[in-house]
Amino acid sequence: MSGHPTYQPQSPFMKWMERRLPIASLVYSSFIAYPTPRNLNYWWTFGGILTFMLTVQILTGIVLAMHYTPNVNLAFDSVEGIMRDVNYGWLLRYIHANGASFFFVAVYIHMARGMYYGSYKEPREVLWILGVILFLLMVATGFMGYVLPWGQMSFWAATVITNLFSAIPVVGHGIVTWLWGGYAVGNPTLNRFYSLHYLLPFVIAGVVVLHIWALHMVGQNNPTGVEPKDDRDTVAFTPYATVKDAFFVGLFCIVFAYFIFYIPNYLGHSDNYIPANPSQTPTHIVPEWYYLPFYAILRAIPSKLLGVTALATSILVLAFMPWLDTSAVRSANYRPLYRQFLLIFFVAVVGLGYLGSQEPVGGYVLAARFLTAYYFGFFFVILPLLGLFERTRPLPNSISESVLKHGAPIGASAPPPAGGQGGRP
Amino acid sequence: MNRQPSNIAATFALAAVLAGAGMSAGHAQEAAPPPRQHWSFAGPFGTYDPEQLQRGFKIYREVCSTCHSLKLLSFRNLADPGGPGFTEAQAAAIAATFQVTDGPNDQGQMFQRPGKISDNFPPPFANAQAAAAALGGKVPPDMSTLAKARSYEWGFPQFVFDAFTDYQEDGPDYIHAIINGYTTPPKGFVLPPGGQYNKYFPGGAIGMPQPLHDGQVKYTDGTPETLDQYGRDVAAFLMWAAEPKLDERKQLGFQVMIFLIVFTGLLYFTKKKVWHDVELHPELETPRAPTEYKA
Numbered sequence: 001m002s003g004h005p006t007y008q009p010q011s012p013f014m015k016w017m018e019r020r021l022p023i024a025s026l027v028y029s030s031f032i033a034y035p036t037p038r039n040l041n042y043w044w045t046f047g048g049i050l051t052f053m054l055t056v057q058i059l060t061g062i063v064l065a066m067h068y069t070p071n072v073n074l075a076f077d078s079v080e081g082i083m084r085d086v087n088y089g090w091l092l093r094y095i096h097a098n099g100a101s102f103f104f105v106a107v108y109i110h111m112a113r114g115m116y117y118g119s120y121k122e123p124r125e126v127l128w129i130l131g132v133i134l135f136l137l138m139v140a141t142g143f144m145g146y147v148l149p150w151g152q153m154s155f156w157a158a159t160v161i162t163n164l165f166s167a168i169p170v171v172g173h174g175i176v177t178w179l180w181g182g183y184a185v186g187n188p189t190l191n192r193f194y195s196l197h198y199l200l201p202f203v204i205a206g207v208v209v210l211h212i213w214a215l216h217m218v219g220q221n222n223p224t225g226v227e228p229k230d231d232r233d234t235v236a237f238t239p240y241a242t243v244k245d246a247f248f249v250g251l252f253c254i255v256f257a258y259f260i261f262y263i264p265n266y267l268g269h270s271d272n273y274i275p276a277n278p279s280q281t282p283t284h285i286v287p288e289w290y291y292l293p294f295y296a297i298l299r300a301i302p303s304k305l306l307g308v309t310a311l312a313t314s315i316l317v318l319a320f321m322p323w324l325d326t327s328a329v330r331s332a333n334y335r336p337l338y339r340q341f342l343l344i345f346f347v348a349v350v351g352l353g354y355l356g357s358q359e360p361v362g363g364y365v366l367a368a369r370f371l372t373a374y375y376f377g378f379f380f381v382i383l384p385l386l387g388l389f390e391r392t393r394p395l396p397n398s399i400s401e402s403v404l405k406h407g408a409p410i411g412a413s414a415p416p417p418a419g420g421q422g423g424r425p
Numbered sequence: 426m427n428r429q430p431s432n433i434a435a436t437f438a439l440a441a442v443l444a445g446a447g448m449s450a451g452h453a454q455e456a457a458p459p460p461r462q463h464w465s466f467a468g469p470f471g472t473y474d475p476e477q478l479q480r481g482f483k484i485y486r487e488v489c490s491t492c493h494s495l496k497l498l499s500f501r502n503l504a505d506p507g508g509p510g511f512t513e514a515q516a517a518a519i520a521a522t523f524q525v526t527d528g529p530n531d532q533g534q535m536f537q538r539p540g541k542i543s544d545n546f547p548p549p550f551a552n553a554q555a556a557a558a559a560l561g562g563k564v565p566p567d568m569s570t571l572a573k574a575r576s577y578e579w580g581f582p583q584f585v586f587d588a589f590t591d592y593q594e595d596g597p598d599y600i601h602a603i604i605n606g607y608t609t610p611p612k613g614f615v616l617p618p619g620g621q622y623n624k625y626f627p628g629g630a631i632g633m634p635q636p637l638h639d640g641q642v643k644y645t646d647g648t649p650e651t652l653d654q655y656g657r658d659v660a661a662f663l664m665w666a667a668e669p670k671l672d673e674r675k676q677l678g679f680q681v682m683i684f685l686i687v688f689t690g691l692l693y694f695t696k697k698k699v700w701h702d703v704e705l706h707p708e709l710e711t712p713r714a715p716t717e718y719k720a
Contacts, residue, residue, distance in 0.1 A: 038703060080497050080570065083670070090670040091677070235703060243696045250689030257685055261678025262469055262591050265573060270595065273574035273667070274566070283627070354581065 006033065030216055035234035036241045037222035039399050043113040044220070046106050048245035049252050053103040054208065058201050060096040064089075068148065070194035072187045075150035076275040094264040100142050101267045102256050104290035107135060115321070116342060118330030119221040125322040127214040130207060132319040137204045139291070139315070144197040146288055150190065151272030156285045158185045158193070164298075167308040184278065224402045225330025226395055233399035284359060292356030293349045297375065299360045300368035310372065317379045324379055326387025334393040338386050345378045456627045459577055459602030462657055464594050466664065469679065472672045473665050475510030476646060481662025482509055484642050484655055486519075489568065492560060492633075494548035497569035498666055501542045507672030508665060517542045561619045563632040572596035572660065572667040596667065597660035599625065604656035607635040 007025035009015040014024055067086050069078040082089035111131070114120055120128035147158045162179050166172040181188025219228065228234045235241070259266065267289060271282050287295050297314050301307040317324075332339040348371045355368040396402035465474040482503070485495065500520035503511040511519070520540035525547050528535035540547065550556035553564045566574075576595035579587065586592075602625040610622035610629065620630035637655045644650055648658075665671070 077497065084497065084502075090674060094674075239699050240703070243692070243699045247689065247692040247696045250685060250692045254682070254685045254689060257678065257681050261674055261681060263588060263593050264674070265593060266588055270574050270576035273570040 030212075030237075031242075032236065032238040034216065034237040035228065035231075036220050036237050037228050037233060037399055038235045038240075039222050039224065039403050040220065040241070040244075041223055042244070042248055043109065043116075044222075045245045045248035046110040046113065047215075048241075049106045049249055050103070050110060051208065052249050052252075053099060053106055054201065054204060057096060057099050057103060058205070060092045060099065061198070061201065063092055064096055065198060068194075070148070070191050072150060072190055072276070075148065075190060079149045091260070094260045096145075098256065098259045098264060098267060100145060101288070101290065102252070102259070103138065104142065106252070107138060108290075111135065111318075112346060114221075115345075116332045116339075117221055117223060118225050118325070118327075118332070120321045121325065121330050122322065123218045124214075124221060127211065127218060128322060129319050130211045130214055132315070134204060134207050134211060135318075136315060137200055137207065141197060141200040141204065142288065142290065144193040144200070147190065147193045148197060149272060150276045152274040152276055152280075152282050153269045153272040153285070155185060155276035155278065156282055157287055158189060160285055161287070162189075164308050164311070167305045169305070221330065222399060223331060223333060224396055224399055225334065226397075226399060226402070229398045286357055289353065289357070292354075293352035294356075296352040296356035296368045297372050299356070300365065300372040310376075314375060317376075321379070321383070324383040326384050327390060327392070328387070329392045329395065334395055335386070335390055336393065337390045341378060341382050341386070345374070348374045348378075456577075456629070457602075457606075457624045458579070459595075459598040459625050461592075461594070461598050462601055462660075464597060464657075464661065464664075466661070466671055467594055468591055469675060471675060473507060473509075473661065475508070477658050477661045478509035478665050479511070480644060480646075480648060481658040481660070481665075483644075484637070484659040485568070485662055487642055488636055489659065490546075490549060492549055492556070492565040493568045494550075494565075495546040495568045495666060496548055497545070497567075498669075499543060499545045500540060502669060504542075505669060508669060509662070513542065520544060523547055561632065565633070568663055568666060570667045572600060572663040574667075575599045594664075597657075597664045600660040600663055601653075601656035603631070604637055604659065605652055 007018075007028035009018045009024065017023070018025060064082060067078065067082045067089065069075060079093065082093050084090075086092070114128065114131070143157070143161060147154045162176055162185065165175045165179060168175060177183060179189070180186065181192060222228075269286065269288075286292070294311055294314055298307045298311040301310050327335060327338065329335050332342055352368065352371045352375065355364055355371065358364050360368070396405065464471065465477065466472060485493075500516050500523075501513075503509055503516040503519060504513045520542050523540035523544075523546070524537045525540045525544050526535055527538050530536055548567075550559065556564045573596050577599055603623060606623040606625035607621060608624055610616060614622065614629060616622060617630050620632060621634055622629055623631040637652055637659075639652050640650045642650065642655060648654060668674075
């Protein structure tokens with residue numbers, strides 16, 4: 001994909017293969033010789049972690065699907081059957097249910113890293129937009145998966161979320177009826193959600209291929225945001241990046257396993273162990289934790305149509321970041337103001353998440369409105385203006401120079417910095 | 426860089442004030458928090474106490490099963506490992522004391538027969554409508570998943586601590602509290618017709634009359650026959666009914682954690698070894714697979 005494959009087939013079979021399907025040299029150039037910036041920190045391991053999580057979800061999901069029954073009268077009991085009578089069914093289900101949460105943990109860290117280090121900027125716009133598409137697909141897949149156990153929260157979350165489409169003028173109610181396959185959430189809804197929940201992960205896998213392809217075209221960003229210039233700036237993907245990724249996948253799995261084995265229901269809602277009952281509305285309908293910030297934005301706005309628009313905009317705006325951000329400097333390490341506004345943005349998103357879990361009353365609504373204003377202000381006001389006014393710090397001339405400056409060990413002779421401090425305004 | 430900390434501090438202060446305003450306005454907890462009990466199955470090494478589960482089962486059988494179904498459990502589960510520890514013969518004997526509807530037979534008739542070990546627990550009422558008709562309009566919830574279907578909103582910051590202290594016993598705590606929570610209503614509380622006051626029930630008015638009283642169920646092993654003990658025993662039994670694989674889960678979890686910690690430790694040292702030269706001599710060209718970098 002990028003770089004020059006220098007894979008030289010040795011055995012007669014691989015030589016024969018290379019002339020017909022050069023898959024070995026593709027793997028070699030993409031995952032072995034592929035040059036990665038040498039200064040990548042551990043925040044860069046979350047791409048690998050996400051690939052791992054997608055695999056875990058697909059594998060456990062395929063086995064769960066062998067035992068699950070998508071019918072309103074049988075779904076809840078079939079999930080309980082998995083928990084009770086399928087060999088290690090409890091393990092598969094707890095991996096899959098907590099896996100969804102940890103998939104989102106990883107993707108939020110991955111996105112935050114991209115925002116912090118300016119990974120969305122030229123020439124990585126398409127890479128970034130593919131990432132936003134992946135996130136949207138994940139949101140849809142996670143939502144439909146949550147509906148499948150057909151507990152109280154499944155049913156009512158499906159009702160509330162599909163009803164959002166009714167805010168669309170003129171055609172809204174028609175769309176909702178079409179989505180439901182009837183005049184209420186029912187068996188047709190469950191069936192199509194199951195079908196799509198099985199389909200979308202493979203769509204995600206396909207877009208992941210495009211995402212990695214785009215990544216290998218433009219190369220990885222790095223904490224300095226300065227493109228690699230020569231061989232001193234990069235290391236080979238294998239073993240350097242692979243072993244680093246593997247180590248962090250291991251750490252991630254320790255936390256993941258703690259949730260699976262010791263607090264498997266911590267991230268779920270107890271109401272989902274009550275079978276769905278269309279005639280009884282739960283006292284609080286809350287989505288899964290990973291949608292809470294967006295749910296808070298939806299509820300912060302008194303008009304339904306505007307709320308739904310804000311909800312959609314809050315995710316779609318990410319795709320426009322490459323053009324909303326007018327600064328030429330990528331990494332927040334060299335953008336003192338952007339760094340602060342961004343950290344406040346992260347705090348605001350966490351705050352919105354908390355508010356999304358609470359009842360929308362009194363001061364909570366006020367706080368949610370304030371944070372929602374900051375959320376959109378960050379994208380539509382702060383990002384465009386900062387690039388014009390911010391005094392950025394001088395960039396290093398190269399990655400290797402920044403590495404030398406930071407952690408030159410005793411005895412290592414650092415070459416004198418070349419030239420003046422370029423980038424100082 | 427020096428003028429920005431005041432910026433950030435001001436923003437945080439504003440956020441904190443707003444959040445504070447939110448918290449004081451929003452918190453209206455309806456029911457009293459259920460007192461947390463000591464459970465044998467709590468914590469990373471917790472296991473069910475078979476004797477407690479047997480006592481709890483006795484309470485279910487003699488009291489709860491009059492109104493509450495347990496339809497996802499079968500009699501064979503009573504002999505499953507990590508459960509109440511009945512032998513298969515005992516479980517079969519228990520099954521035989523229940524009447525189960527079977528059929529249709531050769532004549533097309535449904536008929537009653539004694540339960541077999543492979544049968545599920547038969548429900549006390551033929552259907553929800555029959556239950557509602559007999560019990561004043563309310564259907565008692567099925568008890569198979571009840572202990573996982575009830576919880577209490579502990580709020581911030583308790584919910585963060587609970588993740589670290591491995592607290593997953595909201596359900597049994599709540600059930601124990603409900604059993605013990607029947608009191609005289611506070612002044613001015615208007616009970617709806619047919620309701621009972623229970624300080625742990627959301628809203629205060631519960632449809633279920635007080636199900637257990639001191640000394641009601643006879644224990645043969647010398648355990649005190651108190652309401653408090655009954656509450657704990659039946660809650661433990663219902664937790665097992667909802668989460669029968671808990672023992673197996675925690676045991677396997679310990680093995681998995683040991684493996685992951687050792688394996689990740691090894692990966693850490695592998696990483697250190699692989700990166701050793703690159704990090705020691707950052708000025709040198711890094712070792713790489715033979716390739717040409719395309720800028």
